[in-house]
Structures are given as C-alpha cells and as structure tokens.
Amino acid sequence: MDPHTTPAPTPRTSLDARYSDPKATALPWSDAADRLAAAEVFWLTTVRPDGRPHVTPLIAVWSEGALHFCTGPDERKARNLAENPSVVLTTGSSVLDEGLDLVVEGAAAAVRDEDRLRALAEAYVEKYGPDWRFDVRDGAFVGDGGTAVVFAVAPRTVFGFAKGDPFGQTRWRF
Template sequence: MTATNLDTQDHNPTLDLATITARLDRGFPQAPGTGGPDRHSTWVTTLNDDGAPHTTGIGSAWADGAFWFETGPRTRKARNLARDPRCSLALALDEFDLVVEGVASRVTDPALVAARAADWAAGGWPCEVDESGVALTAPFTAPSGGPPPWWVYRVEATSMVALLTVAPGGATRWRF
C-alpha cells in the first residue's frame, strides 16, 4: 500500500488509514436523521457498455475490511458489473468524505451472504437469506434494488481517497 498526502498546501499531515477504517468499523446508519447532513449516503458508479458512468444510491455496509452492497440481478448496476466489475463507491460521513475505487464481485458463499444479511437486519432492514442460500429477500428494499432476489457484492478496494470534513482537515489517497 502507498499513501499520498493530497493536502500539502495547508501543511496537513498524511491521514492514517487505520483511523479511517476504525471509523468505518463503527458503522454508518443510512436511515434519515442518522448522519450528516441528514443521513449517510453511499453512491456506486458502474460502467455502461459504452463506457459512460452510471451512478446510483445504494445501501452499503463496511465489514471484514471491505464495502458490501446488494442489488437485484436485473438492475443496471448488476448487469454492468457482470460485464465489467470495476466500480467506485462514494460515502459522506460526518468526519470525512470517502471515495473507493475497486472491483466488485458477487458473493456466493452462503456463510458470507448470511453474515451480511445479519448485519443489515441488525441495522433495521429486515432481510434474510432466501431459499437459494446465496441471495437475499425482504418485505421491501430501495427502488434501485429491483425485485428480489438480491445478490450480495463485495468491493475489493484498489484505491481510497479520504477528505476530512472537520478540523484540522486533510486529504490522502491510498493505493493497494
């Protein structure tokens, strides 16, 4: 891993990745009124077949050192990822904004799918593993997720950029 300080003009030090991941480990609820400015939002960008970006809001989780999200197999993001797994995620927290570039892969390990289902259910979304053992179902999801079943994706980061939104400020890029 390499770290590059992007905030040398204000003489702020390089940010500590462990501090960033420790904050992510605490979680980031996504219901209205639970974060700044009103909630924590995650956006995923995938690549359309013509190379144009497609960005949409998603529910996400941070676990086991990676970002996770779910979507239906017929959604544009799922179709885009099946063709080209490169993507980026953007997340705004109270303390920092974060952009992650990486590669998304569909998770088919039943234990990992069950672990994420448990995480999301604990956060207030009543999802559960469906009869296939490798997808999710629930009474509802965001409209961008399409109808069930919902596949689980893990994003393996190739780079991350954090920009502190609180004093003293700072910005750092990590490449993995």
C-alpha cells in the same frame, strides 16, 4: 474485534500535499475503516456498456476488509457489473467545512457462499435494523423485494478528503 468491521490489509498511506493544508497529516487507515463501517448511505458508480457512468445511492456494510451491497439481478447496476466490475463507492457529508469524504475504488465481485451471505445478512440487520432482514437462498439474499445479488468491493485505492481545519487529501493504496 467485531467480525463485521475487520479492517482491510494495511495499505500504503500518503498525504497529497497539492490538495492539503501545510499543517495536515495523513490520516490513519483505521479512521477511514471506522467511517466506512459507520456510514449509512453510499453512492455507487458503475459503468454502462456504452461507457457512460451510472450513479445511485445505496446502503452497504463494511465486513472483512470490503464494502458489501446488494441489488436485484435485473437492475441497471447489476447489468453494468456483469460487463465491467470496476466501481467507485463514495460516502461523506454535504457540509463543506467539516467531516471526511471517502472515495473507494475497486472491483465488485459477487458473493455466493451461503455462510458468508448469512453473516452479511446479520450485519445488515445489525446496522440498518429489522426492515433490512434477508433470508439466504441459492447464493443470494431473498427479501420482500425479491432476490438480490450481494457484491463485495475490496478497496484498491481509497481517497480521504478531510474538510475544515486542516483540510487534506490522504490516499490509501492496497
């Protein structure tokens, strides 16, 4: 198995019948994990110090059971995370009748281990190409845009919204 797509621990899986077609079944976690690994764009929601939400698109890699993203230490999302690590990451399709939208709830934790950061830097290049090459120095990514803190979000709860026939809402709890 590829080390960058190691699945998270096996979650409790349920289908919410209130939001699902009668013929829908709960999706296996492996389907969601594969989609998290393959998704190119995510929307990150953090909480500002005054309680207002902050949402921004970004790229992320799925590795060792967590989504990983990076941001400059002075950017709004990094400042928000310093006060409140709770986040939501979403990915999916803007098409109404097909695909699977995923909502990942968890807490962002800074990754400082340089061996782990080097593996993540390789994962960024592998997924997004050489324009996303980072060096690792002083517990952070360093690239053309400066220093970036790397965060890991291990899912607490993930919601999957299957669109089309049948539509359904699967919940995975960790």
